[in-house]
Amino acid sequence: MDQNDLRRIPTEEKLVGKSRSVKINKLRYAEYYGQQELQDELYARSLENETFPKLMSLITSDANIIMAYRSIKRNAGSKTPGTDGLTIKDIEKMEPEDVCKKVRNLLANYHPRNVRRKEIPKPNGKVRPLGIPCIWDRLVQQCILQILEPICEAKFSECSFGFRPLRSAENAINEVYRYINRSKLYYMVEIDIKGFFDHVNHSKLIRQIWSLGIQDKQLICVIKNILKAKIQMPDGTIVEPTEGTPQGGIISPLLANIVLNEFDWHMESQWGEFPLVHRLKGGIAKNGTPSKGSAFREMRKRNLKELHVIRYADDIRIMCSNMSDAIKVMHGAKEWLEKRLKLEVSEEKTRVVNLTKGYGEFLGIKIRTKSKGGKRVIVSHMCDKAIERTKLAIKEQIKVIQRAGDKHLIRKAVSDYNSLVRGVHNYYQMATDITEDCQDIHNATYTSLYNRLKPVRGALDPRSGDYKRYKGCTRIFKFQEFVILPIHYCRHRQTLGKKKSVNLYTSEGRMYRHKELSFSNAFLLRELAMNPISTQSVEYNDNRLSLFSAQNGKCAVTGEEFLDISEVHCHHRVPRKAGGGDNYSNLILVLPEVHRLIHAKQENTIREYVCALNLSGKQMDKVNSLRKEAGQPEI
Numbered sequence: 001m002d003q004n005d006l007r008r009i010p011t012e013e014k015l016v017g018k019s020r021s022v023k024i025n026k027l028r029y030a031e032y033y034g035q036q037e038l039q040d041e042l043y044a045r046s047l048e049n050e051t052f053p054k055l056m057s058l059i060t061s062d063a064n065i066i067m068a069y070r071s072i073k074r075n076a077g078s079k080t081p082g083t084d085g086l087t088i089k090d091i092e093k094m095e096p097e098d099v100c101k102k103v104r105n106l107l108a109n110y111h112p113r114n115v116r117r118k119e120i121p122k123p124n125g126k127v128r129p130l131g132i133p134c135i136w137d138r139l140v141q142q143c144i145l146q147i148l149e150p151i152c153e154a155k156f157s158e159c160s161f162g163f164r165p166l167r168s169a170e171n172a173i174n175e176v177y178r179y180i181n182r183s184k185l186y187y188m189v190e191i192d193i194k195g196f197f198d199h200v201n202h203s204k205l206i207r208q209i210w211s212l213g214i215q216d217k218q219l220i221c222v223i224k225n226i227l228k229a230k231i232q233m234p235d236g237t238i239v240e241p242t243e244g245t246p247q248g249g250i251i252s253p254l255l256a257n258i259v260l261n262e263f264d265w266h267m268e269s270q271w272g273e274f275p276l277v278h279r280l281k282g283g284i285a286k287n288g289t290p291s292k293g294s295a296f297r298e299m300r301k302r303n304l305k306e307l308h309v310i311r312y313a314d315d316i317r318i319m320c321s322n323m324s325d326a327i328k329v330m331h332g333a334k335e336w337l338e339k340r341l342k343l344e345v346s347e348e349k350t351r352v353v354n355l356t357k358g359y360g361e362f363l364g365i366k367i368r369t370k371s372k373g374g375k376r377v378i379v380s381h382m383c384d385k386a387i388e389r390t391k392l393a394i395k396e397q398i399k400v401i402q403r404a405g406d407k408h409l410i411r412k413a414v415s416d417y418n419s420l421v422r423g424v425h426n427y428y429q430m431a432t433d434i435t436e437d438c439q440d441i442h443n444a445t446y447t448s449l450y451n452r453l454k455p456v457r458g459a460l461d462p463r464s465g466d467y468k469r470y471k472g473c474t475r476i477f478k479f480q481e482f483v484i485l486p487i488h489y490c491r492h493r494q495t496l497g498k499k500k501s502v503n504l505y506t507s508e509g510r511m512y513r514h515k516e517l518s519f520s521n522a523f524l525l526r527e528l529a530m531n532p533i534s535t536q537s538v539e540y541n542d543n544r545l546s547l548f549s550a551q552n553g554k555c556a557v558t559g560e561e562f563l564d565i566s567e568v569h570c571h572h573r574v575p576r577k578a579g580g581g582d583n584y585s586n587l588i589l590v591l592p593e594v595h596r597l598i599h600a601k602q603e604n605t606i607r608e609y610v611c612a613l614n615l616s617g618k619q620m621d622k623v624n625s626l627r628k629e630a631g632q633p634e635i
Contacts, residue, residue, distance in 0.1 A: 027510060029070050032545045033063040033529050039150040043505035046154035046213060055216040059143050060107055063529065065100045068142035070542050072250070082134030083114045083232050091135060092539035092582070096532040103140060110222045112137045112229040115246050119234060129198065131231060131246025141226065141250040148214060149254060150505045155212050156257060157264035158500065159272075162313035163253030165504040169363045172312045173430050174495035176362060179308050179319040180355065180378055186369060187326040188360035189318035191333055192349035196314035197252065198244040200259050201342045202227050205245075208258050226251065256313060259341060266336060267309040267318065274299065305329065310362075317362050326352040365431050380431040387437060390424055394445045394487060401479060402452040414482040418466075421485040425469075429493045442488035453479045520561065521553040527565050540582035544570050547589045555591045557622045558613065562591070569595040573629045588626070597635075598626045606635055 030036040038058065045052070058064060069091065072078050078088035091099060113134040119127040133141065149165070156164065161172040179185045193199075205227070206220060214220070226249070231239045245252040265273070277295040300306065305325040310317045318333065320326035330352055334345045353360035356376065359368045366383045369376040382390070397420060401413040424441075428434050449455065458478030460467045466485060470476065473489040503509025525548055532541040548568065554561050562568050571588050574580030590598070597609040615623065624634040 027504065028549070029067050032070070032525060032549070033067040034526055035063055035067055035146065039146070040505050040507070042147065043150040043154050046151040049213065051213040051215050052151060053215045053217075055147055055214065056107065056218050058147050059219070060100075060104045062096070062100045064143055064146055065103045065139075066096055066529075066532075066538065066542065068139055068146060069099060069538055071146070072138055072142050073539070073542070077132070077248070078135065078138070080132055081116075082132050082137070083116045084134045084136075086135045088135055091139070093537050095534055095536070096538045096541055097534055099538050102136070103143060106136060106140055107143075107222060110140070110225055112140075112226055114230045114232040114238065115249075117231050117233050117239075118248075129247065131248040133229070133246070133249055137226075137229070138250050140222075144219070144222070145251050145254055148251075151214060152212060152254060152258060152261075153505060156261055157268055157309075159264050159268060159309040160257060160261070160311045161498070162311065162315070163257060166502055167498055169312060169427075170430055170495050171498040172310050173363060173365055174497040175308075175310045176317060176319065176367060177378055177380075177495060178497065179310075180367075180369060180376075183306070183308070183319070183321075184376075185306070185308065185319040185321050186355045186376070187320040187323055188353045188355055188362075188367075189320060189326050189330045189333070190349070190351050190353060190360060190362075191316040191318070191330070191337070192346040193314045193316075193337065194344045194346050195244075196343065197247045197256060199343060200245050200256070201243055204342060205255060205259055208262060212258065212261075223251075223255075227255075253313070260311060260314070260316075263316075263333075263337060263341065264309060264311060266340075267307065267333065270305070271296075271299070271307050274304070312363055315363060317360070320352075323352065323354065364428070378432055381433050382428045382431055382437040386428070387441060390420075390441055391444045393420060394441065395448050398445070398448050398452050407480075410480060411482060414479060414484060418483075418485045421487050422466075424487070425490045429490055430495045432492050434490050434492050438490040439488045442486070445487065449477075449484070453484075455479050455484060458483055521563065524553060524562060524565055524568070525549065528568065531565060537582050540570070540587070543582060543584045543587050544568070544589070546584055547587055551589055555594060556588045557590050557594045557619055557626075558615070560591065562589075567591055571595050571598060571626065573626065575630055578631060594623065597623060598630060599632065601632070610635065 027036070030039060042052070073088050073092065081087050094102075113136075115134075115137075116132040118130045118132055120130055121127055153164070159175075161167045161169070161175070176188075202224070206224065209220065209223065227245060228241060229246070231241060231246070233239060245255045272292070274295075276299055277292050279295075296306075305328065306321045307325065307329050308319045310319070316333075318326075318329055320329055330350065334350060337343045337345055355368045357368075359366040359381075361367070361383050364383050364386045365380050367378060367380045370379050394417070397413070397417045401410065401417060404410040404413045425434075425438070428437070431437065455477035458476050460470055460476055460483055462471075464483075466483075470485060470489055473486050475486060475488075477484045477486075499512060501509060502512045525545060528545055528548060532538075533544075547570070548562075569590055569592050571590050572580045572582075573586050573588060580586045593609055593613055597606065597613065600606045600609060610620075613619075620635065627634060
């Protein structure tokens with residue numbers, strides 16, 4: 001399977017920089033619902049090789065189910081219907097208690113509905129099969145994922161980077177760069193598994209799950225049923241799978257990592273976890289892990305073959321020090337995957353690349369080395385397929401802008417174009433020669449841009465979020481009044497490696513990437529989560545938590561802290577009877593007295609609350625703004 005086909009053209013929503021955000025959604029959700037301590041405990045117990053025979057009670061807890069709802073509700077896929085035609089909109093109207101009861105009833109005797117097959121065209125003319133489970137089945141899978149992930153993370157190898165928390169494609173590319181620069185490993189083994197997600201052996205996968213300590217028999221049966229869920233093909237026919245994990249399933253990436261985790265540790269045992277390493281390692285390295293340098297030096301003296309694996313999902317690269325070792329490693333890895341995991345390896349795409357003479361490819365980046373100043377340095381570019389796809393996508397989007405009729409459609413079309421440009425720049429800036437590649441894309445698309453749009457010279461607004469990045473560009477164009485971002489203006493940014501000490505499931509590891517909730521009445525957030533308003537929808541209750549966190553536990557009008565959950569009144573800006581909903585933007589948290597003042601109609605009542613609250617002019621303006629939205633006259 002070609003990883004480039006999986007990723008396609010990066011867009012603004014797939015920015016590498018998002019992984020560096022201090023406020024990581026997954027962590028915040030676990031805080032809201034009190035699940036962080038539980039996940040930390042599961043991780044710690046798994047590190048100690050404990051077994052877990054009773055996990056279903058954790059999976060079906062109210063907190064875990066509502067947290068799962070929150071995790072999937074804003075996913076773009078949540079609005080895509082399965083074979084039953086339902087989406088997240090059908091769940092968000094329900095009361096929290098009913099959602100929890102429904103999930104528990106499903107898991108009591110779980111049989112997932114048919115998975116809808118959708119075929120995504122590839123650039124090579126083939127299609128990638130995507131399986132879309134029904135929304136309730138996606139919710140069930142998310143519930144399972146939240147409990148299994150910390151257990152599995154404790155057992156996964158450091159060489160794996162795909163579909164894991166706080167890891168990214170950038171970290172994987174950085175690892176390749178590091179082995180080339182520091183260890184002088186110039187031979188790359190590229191291993192391609194044919195249709196990996198479609199050919200996972202179910203029996204082998206279940207045994208691997210059991211060996212990780214996940215030994216709840218009811219849960220194992222649920223996972224078996226997920227794997228065997230019938231597939232409804234585009235023509236309506238029903239297929240019963242005997243192998244594979246459906247791409248599109250929430251739990252599928254975790255299951256894929258479980259399958260290949262055995263391969264990771266097998267390869268690691270030949271160098272990084274070789275028995276001699278554990279006998280000779282000493283001291284602590286800068287990253288906080290045991291130093292292995294002396295052991296590696298001794299192993300090199302003994303002419304042991306050096307190899308380092310970097311894996312991103314099913315995209316596997318192995319770095320070696322010479323061609324002879326690389327060829328042996330390639331054949332050994334291929335035989336192990338086929339015999340042990342029953343996965344077929346592509347003969348055509350599996351190869352050894354001498355990076356001093358040619359390019360190797362990984363995650364859309366092609367990499368080689370060149371001689372400079374008496375040493376070898378890395379040269380990397382966007383891969384050829386990515387360049388051609390980007391050229392085509394830009395030309396197509398230019399046509400969309402040209403054909404857009406009114407101002408609203410033009411704004412949308414230009415915004416999509418700019419999103420494409422940002423996505424390319426944010427992902428591929430880890431290539432050392434990205435400037436050259438983006439100039440090539442510009443040269444190939446500028447004629448189309450100029451002839452179709454006749455753009456004029458313009459400038460970025462200093463208040464724009466793009467200003468800091470593109471302010472040095474001297475060629476900014478505008479179509480009508482909308483700025484078109486320059487595809488040619490991109491600079492290489494040094495890649496970031498994953499710090500060994502960063503960990504989603506330890507309090508120390510989270511400190512590097514995430515600030516815990518710190519306002520003085522954060523304890524009320526837990527009470528709100530544990531005491532939803534039963535007569536309100538699950539969407540209302542969930543957004544109430546988000547607002548409490550966003551407002552730092554304070555009234556949006558007075559700025560006073562809420563001292564008890566009875567003081568937390570959730571006001572609809574636009575009343576339901578006027579068409580308002582329970583969406584986040586239509587809600588605001590205020591004190592009870594403020595809430596009554598917003599809705600008050602009698603003059604005596606208004607005077608009473610104005611006098612009691614003693615609002616400033618700015619605070620009164622906020623009240624009047626909310627009264628106006630609610631259809632009430634200003635005070």
